[in-house]
Amino acid sequence: MVICPAVLHMHGELMRALCGACGARWDAPAEMAVADACPSCGKAATRPDVVWFGEYPYHMEEIWDAIRAAELFVAIGTSGQVYPAAAFVQDAGRAGVETLELNLERSDVSHDFDETRQGPATELVPAWVEEVLAGR
Numbered sequence: 001m002v003i004c005p006a007v008l009h010m011h012g013e014l015m016r017a018l019c020g021a022c023g024a025r026w027d028a029p030a031e032m033a034v035a036d037a038c039p040s041c042g043k044a045a046t047r048p049d050v051v052w053f054g055e056y057p058y059h060m061e062e063i064w065d066a067i068r069a070a071e072l073f074v075a076i077g078t079s080g081q082v083y084p085a086a087a088f089v090q091d092a093g094r095a096g097v098e099t100l101e102l103n104l105e106r107s108d109v110s111h112d113f114d115e116t117r118q119g120p121a122t123e124l125v126p127a128w129v130e131e132v133l134a135g136r
């Protein structure tokens with residue numbers, strides 16, 4: 001099994017800033033305001049570099065490529081109600097990728113997973129990792 005070490009921040013990063021005028025990104029200062037000047041274009045359009053409702057998530061093509069190339073797709077802690085992430089399990093299933101849901105309770109998309117396990121992530125995830133590392 002190949003485990004991809006990359007993290008794709010589809011909803012952005014709170015510790016990063018984004019210029020709403022030119023799209024420049026930089027490390028967020030401890031305190032940030034809309035009136036702060038963009039270090040690239042100088043305009044006062046600073047905002048957190050996070051995806052808000054109604055905005056398109058980042059890295060979607062990379063995410064879909066990673067899902068299609070995966071041997072196993074695991075969702076940990078999801079309501080299964082917010083798209084497009086809620087459809088990742090269906091994308092994986094169409095690509096023939098094995099799917100596993102680790103969740104406190106059944107989600108709205110539990111029926112799309114090959115296997116679901118319910119319980120606290122603090123218990124389910126370490127147990128699952130042990131299984132994976134043991135080759136079970």
Ligand SMILES: [Zn+2]
Pocket residue numbers: 019020021022023024038039040041042043
């Ligand atoms: Zn700018």
